[in-house]
Amino acid sequence: MSAATSNPAPAQGEFARFAARFAEDRVAVFGLVLLLVIVAMALLAPFISPQNPYDLGKVDIMDSRQPPGTKAGDGFAMLLGSDGMGRDLFSSILYGLRISLTVGVLSGVLAATLGLVLGLVAAYAGGRIETLIMRIVDLQLSLPSVLVALILVALLGKGIDKIILALVVVQWAYYARTVRGSALVERRKEYVEAARSLGLSHARTVFRHILPNCLAPVIVIATVQTAHAISLEATLSFLGVGLPQTEPSLGVLIANGFQYMLSGKYWISFFPGLALLLTIVAINLVGDRLRDVLNPRLEK
Amino acid sequence: MLAFVIRRLAQAFFVVVAMVVLVFFGTYVIGDPVWMMVPGDATQEQVEEVRRTFGFDQPVYMQFLTFLGDVLRGEFGRSYVHGSSAIGLILDRMPATLELALAALILAIVIGIPLGLFAGLKPDHPVSRGIMAVSILGFSLPTFWVGLMLIMLFSVMLGWLPATGRGPVISILGIETSLFSLEGWRHLFLPALNLALLKISLVIRLTRSGAREASLQDYVKFARAKGLSPRRIIGVHILKNIMIPIVTVLGLEFGSLVAFSVVTETIFAWPGMGKLLLEAIQRLDRPLIVGYVMVVVLLFVTINLIVDILYSALDPRVRLTGSQS
Numbered sequence: 001m002s003a004a005t006s007n008p009a010p011a012q013g014e015f016a017r018f019a020a021r022f023a024e025d026r027v028a029v030f031g032l033v034l035l036l037v038i039v040a041m042a043l044l045a046p047f048i049s050p051q052n053p054y055d056l057g058k059v060d061i062m063d064s065r066q067p068p069g070t071k072a073g074d075g076f077a078m079l080l081g082s083d084g085m086g087r088d089l090f091s092s093i094l095y096g097l098r099i100s101l102t103v104g105v106l107s108g109v110l111a112a113t114l115g116l117v118l119g120l121v122a123a124y125a126g127g128r129i130e131t132l133i134m135r136i137v138d139l140q141l142s143l144p145s146v147l148v149a150l151i152l153v154a155l156l157g158k159g160i161d162k163i164i165l166a167l168v169v170v171q172w173a174y175y176a177r178t179v180r181g182s183a184l185v186e187r188r189k190e191y192v193e194a195a196r197s198l199g200l201s202h203a204r205t206v207f208r209h210i211l212p213n214c215l216a217p218v219i220v221i222a223t224v225q226t227a228h229a230i231s232l233e234a235t236l237s238f239l240g241v242g243l244p245q246t247e248p249s250l251g252v253l254i255a256n257g258f259q260y261m262l263s264g265k266y267w268i269s270f271f272p273g274l275a276l277l278l279t280i281v282a283i284n285l286v287g288d289r290l291r292d293v294l295n296p297r298l299e300k
Numbered sequence: 301m302l303a304f305v306i307r308r309l310a311q312a313f314f315v316v317v318a319m320v321v322l323v324f325f326g327t328y329v330i331g332d333p334v335w336m337m338v339p340g341d342a343t344q345e346q347v348e349e350v351r352r353t354f355g356f357d358q359p360v361y362m363q364f365l366t367f368l369g370d371v372l373r374g375e376f377g378r379s380y381v382h383g384s385s386a387i388g389l390i391l392d393r394m395p396a397t398l399e400l401a402l403a404a405l406i407l408a409i410v411i412g413i414p415l416g417l418f419a420g421l422k423p424d425h426p427v428s429r430g431i432m433a434v435s436i437l438g439f440s441l442p443t444f445w446v447g448l449m450l451i452m453l454f455s456v457m458l459g460w461l462p463a464t465g466r467g468p469v470i471s472i473l474g475i476e477t478s479l480f481s482l483e484g485w486r487h488l489f490l491p492a493l494n495l496a497l498l499k500i501s502l503v504i505r506l507t508r509s510g511a512r513e514a515s516l517q518d519y520v521k522f523a524r525a526k527g528l529s530p531r532r533i534i535g536v537h538i539l540k541n542i543m544i545p546i547v548t549v550l551g552l553e554f555g556s557l558v559a560f561s562v563v564t565e566t567i568f569a570w571p572g573m574g575k576l577l578l579e580a581i582q583r584l585d586r587p588l589i590v591g592y593v594m595v596v597v598l599l600f601v602t603i604n605l606i607v608d609i610l611y612s613a614l615d616p617r618v619r620l621t622g623s624q625s
Contacts, residue, residue, distance in 0.1 A: 147559040
């Protein structure tokens with residue numbers, strides 16, 4: 001058991017201190033608030049969007065390609081205009097955010113799990129296993145993620161599960177490398193020796209004792225990588241090799257608007273892109289601040 | 301030095317072999333390629349016919365050996381869509397992609413280094429803060445969306461630059477390029493800027509941190525004490541010392557420019573090999589996909605090899621630490 005559960009008071013104090021340090025940077029707080037608003041809007045999409053853009057009974061083709069602010073046939077104002085099929089763009093973006101965030105977070109969690117396990121095993125086992133794992137990591141990191149993802153998608157085909165798989169493959173190596181780095185340091189510390197001499201199993205030593213002490217850098221990587229995954233999914237979907245039209249993420253929405261761009265109907269691509277941009281910037285702002293706060297070398 | 305070069309060559313060879321194996325298993329073993337080739341309503345006989353023609357009825361190791369032989373000869377079969385040799389198609393499109401990547405590299409240096417120097421030498425200047433904010437945005441912005449916005453602004457709204465395609469090409473020393481005509485540059489500028497955006501941010505950051513470190517060094521103080529003009533101190537003394545890491549990183553990044561050009565070429569309808577790859581993926585044109593992957597992997601391994609060897613020639617510490625591990 002870690003100290004946090006047996007003795008909650010200091011843990012709370014620690015969290016308060018952590019929150020206070022995080023809040024020192026106003027830009028980061030703005031990023032966090034923005035991120036929370038975006039997530040809330042995505043979660044509450046069915047309740048706050050003026051239209052269900054994928055309910056064919058609600059969408060009127062007469063409303064298609066209307067500029068921002070036009071009143072729809074149903075009477076509500078389409079704040080951000082409508083797309084080529086007559087769907088209200090604001091509603092589409094809210095629903096698209098759900099898909100984009102789901103893909104980003106899910107692939108992030110899976111990649112983190114895989115990377116954590118392999119990184120810990122590499123650091124703890126050492127020898128041939130470590131060499132093998134780290135060589136694969138090096139190979140993976142030497143190739144650009146866009147290319148690897150494109151080729152994987154080419155081989156696997158379309159679909160939300162395949163995209164998530166491709167994103168996991170391009171991300172896990174970052175986690176593995178980071179975790180191995182901190183686990184190598186932790187492994188030599190006395191508490192690991194103590195755990196071993198108490199007769200704890202290897203698995204318990206690694207996952208209950210070493211792992212919690214390696215998590216700080218992983219959290220930082222996780223924020224940056226989630227933003228990266230969301231951006232990469234949008235890129236693939238934009239290129240037409242990512243999510244299908246039945247899973248309209250922000251990337252799919254932007255791709256749908258591309259054909260209208262040259263005729264000056266900018267809003268169909270512009271606003272989903274803006275939503276994507278705000279999401280990525282918000283995550284990166286939070287990630288940047290987390291890096292500073294969690295870095296012991298910068299501790300005052 | 302020789303030992304380092306040999307070890308590094310062996311490493312590069314290992315990477316290429318690993319990629320060949322991965323590509324083989326990726327394309328041949330996962331999923332049955334025959335189903336990609338036959339029409340949906342093909343009869344069992346037709347399927348078997350295709351299987352025999354392409355050798356998919358052979359055992360896996362035989363198929364692998366055939367594939368290995370093909371790779372060694374640089375032969376990846378005929379494109380299903382175009383009907384001509386896959387490698388020929390890729391090499392035909394390669395100059396356009398390399399030209400785009402080169403132009404992006406030049407833009408990254410020409411825009412990135414002055415901005416980075418300014419931000420590094422005057423860190424508290426409001427303009428420096430602006431430069432750094434822009435470079436953070438450059439890292440966050442999805443490339444494809446920036447491409448769209450560039451088209452919207454410069455082609456649709458302002459009408460200054462063409463949105464798609466490559467300009468007229470002029471043949472110089474047997475290489476067709478659009479680098480030597482104004483119309484060529486008009487077509488090249490937007491895609492190159494789009495592709496360069498990430499690298500501009502990278503160069504700004506590298507130059508800035510390099511300049512900040514270098515400006516505190518004794519040799520800069522000495523140069524100043526000697527009465528050299530600030531222009532000369534920055535242009536000769538500081539710039540020379542921060543160029544090594546910048547050139548190294550940019551050398552390594554050239555490969556990623558080629559890879560990222562898939563996105564940029566698609567948006568700007570630039571007739572390079574990245575656009576070819578995307579079309580191949582959409583039409584499941586396997587010989588083209590395999591050919592592209594092998595060409596790019598080779599390009600990557602070669603670039604990394606050259607940069608590593610050059611670097612070790614410039615900085616002996618690299619090869620010394622290498623021999624200890």
